[in-house]
Amino acid sequence: MSDTxxxxxxxxxxxxxxxxxxxxxxxxxxxxxQTVLHPPPSNAKGENR
Structure with a gap:
């Protein structure tokens, strides 16, 4: 394993x-x-705007 x-x-x-x-x-x-990521709203999936 690397120490990179x-x-x-x-x-x-x-x-x-x-x-x-x-x-x-x-x-x-x-x-x-710290960076906190929240899941996108369910209506945003697959939305192409």
Whole structure:
């Protein structure tokens, strides 16, 4: 096994006006140094917009 380390950078931008008007749910939250991923709403699966 290798001792290779992987660093991942995550940047979460604020929602834009259109996303807010559409009541879009954020699926990524940042809590201190931790990234929390939330499952997307069930109605978003397979949706191509």
């Amino acid at each position: 380390k992987v660093k991942v950078a995550v940047r979460v931008r604020p929602m834009n006006r259109r996303e807010i008007e559409l009541n879009t749910k954020c699926v990524v939250d940042m809590e201190d140094n």
